[in-house]
Amino acid sequence: MNVLLTGGMGYIGSHTAVALLQAGHRVVLYDNLCNSDAGVLGCIGQIVGKAPLFIQADVRDTQTLSDALTRHEIDAVAHFAGLKAVGESAQKPLAYYANNVEGTVSLLEAMTRAGVCSLAFSGSATVYGEPRYLPLDEAHPLSATNPYGRTKLHIEEMLRDLSVSDPCWRIVCLRYFNPAGAHESGLIGESPSGIPNNLLPYVARVAAGELPSLSVFGDDYPTPDGTGVRDYIHVMDLAEGHVAALDWLGGHPGCHAINLGTGQGYSVLEMVEAFAKASERAIPYQIAPRRAGDVAACYADPGKALRELGWQARRGLADMCASAWNFQRRSRETGFR
Numbered sequence: 001m002n003v004l005l006t007g008g009m010g011y012i013g014s015h016t017a018v019a020l021l022q023a024g025h026r027v028v029l030y031d032n033l034c035n036s037d038a039g040v041l042g043c044i045g046q047i048v049g050k051a052p053l054f055i056q057a058d059v060r061d062t063q064t065l066s067d068a069l070t071r072h073e074i075d076a077v078a079h080f081a082g083l084k085a086v087g088e089s090a091q092k093p094l095a096y097y098a099n100n101v102e103g104t105v106s107l108l109e110a111m112t113r114a115g116v117c118s119l120a121f122s123g124s125a126t127v128y129g130e131p132r133y134l135p136l137d138e139a140h141p142l143s144a145t146n147p148y149g150r151t152k153l154h155i156e157e158m159l160r161d162l163s164v165s166d167p168c169w170r171i172v173c174l175r176y177f178n179p180a181g182a183h184e185s186g187l188i189g190e191s192p193s194g195i196p197n198n199l200l201p202y203v204a205r206v207a208a209g210e211l212p213s214l215s216v217f218g219d220d221y222p223t224p225d226g227t228g229v230r231d232y233i234h235v236m237d238l239a240e241g242h243v244a245a246l247d248w249l250g251g252h253p254g255c256h257a258i259n260l261g262t263g264q265g266y267s268v269l270e271m272v273e274a275f276a277k278a279s280e281r282a283i284p285y286q287i288a289p290r291r292a293g294d295v296a297a298c299y300a301d302p303g304k305a306l307r308e309l310g311w312q313a314r315r316g317l318a319d320m321c322a323s324a325w326n327f328q329r330r331s332r333e334t335g336f337r
């Protein structure tokens with residue numbers, strides 16, 4: 001299959017490119033590099049033996065996108081491109097609607113022009129809002145508590161409307177839980193610019209001595225140790241979930257939602273302990289007030305992915321922490337993030 005990956009130079013896109021290439025597919029990466037580095041291309045090349053094709057452009061450039069789809073005889077698109085910082089989305093909502101929602105409209109227009117109708121969309125468990133029950137299955141009611149989440153919700157609704165309007169569409173919204181870890185080579189991984197918002201990249205920098213200590217946001221949640229519980233999923237498992245989903249889409253018209261999670265929740269303190277063990281470093285932390293918008297616990301029912309895609313996560317917490325630490329150390333050595 002020839003697959004175009006919008007946002008393919010980013011964290012999840014680059015790992016998915018590796019998994020697709022290793023499964024024998026051809027890929028074209030399409031990215032404006034607003035949150036990634038051109039050096040990722042060479043790293044993917046080092047892992048798989050040959051750098052993939054890369055087009056530096058914005059998804060809102062509909063003509064360039066539709067030309068790329070036609071020229072490279074694309075069969076399916078994996079749509080990762082978007083902005084993802086929850087806090088920033090509250091300060092700059094229009095940038096989020098323009099990038100995420102308008103960007104997706106442009107992609108769908110380009111796909112229509114080029115006659116490409118298979119799409120895997122980067123959804124998020126954030127569309128479940130405050131959990132009414134756990135584990136979260138795909139039938140759980142949807143809501144959003146911040147502009148980032150609302151862009152994900154609007155896009156899902158748009159995709160459902162589109163699939164009803166024309167039966168040729170084959171769309172899957174992959175609702176990711178908490179992606180973590182890196183490729184085992186340590187060449188690609190998560191490298192947020194500035195101070196990380198998410199737990200694991202923050203902990204990695206504390207372990208490396210680049211940040212003094214971790215603030216644990218709340219220890220009074222109704223969870224076993226009082227700290228927030230999340231479903232962390234190894235990014236290579238997530239990447240392989242995309243390969244399975246794109247294969248599956250061929251025989252499944254319509255618009256589908258599928259969770260990509262492990263079904264297992266870990267608390268912040270369990271994550272700190274696992275990372276300290278993997279890195280053999282102390283992780284100093286202090287308890288801080290709850291972070292606005294956080295829920296106590298969030299984890300997936302991953303049953304549909306297994307039933308439909310034949311996919312389930314294979315890698316555990318130790319692997320996530322070890323690979324994230326390996327990437328942290330390598331990127332410090334090479335100076336590349």
Ligand code: NAD
Nearest residue numbers: 007010011012032033034035036058059081082084122124
């Ligand atoms: P990322 O920022 O590392 O990757 C996104 C890529 O898209 C970047 O390389 C960026 O340069 C590119 N991009 C952004 N806007 C673009 C545009 N208008 N045109 C072309 N390229 C553009 O993020 P990620 O963690 O790899 O996330 C990928 C997708 O998965 C996002 O849509 C995100 O919302 C979603 N998601 C991520 C997480 C997570 O925790 N990482 C969780 C749930 C959902």
Ligand code: UD1
Nearest residue numbers: 086124126197198199202215216217228229230268293294
């Ligand atoms: C966050 C976003 C979510 C997004 C996801 C992936 C919020 C409210 N939610 O999810 O919409 O889809 O990232 O990008 O921002 N924690 C600390 N200290 C820290 C950082 C985090 O204690 O410095 C805790 C949090 O309170 C939470 C857990 O670690 O309990 C995981 O946090 P994080 O990695 O930010 O992910 P989510 O909050 O689940």
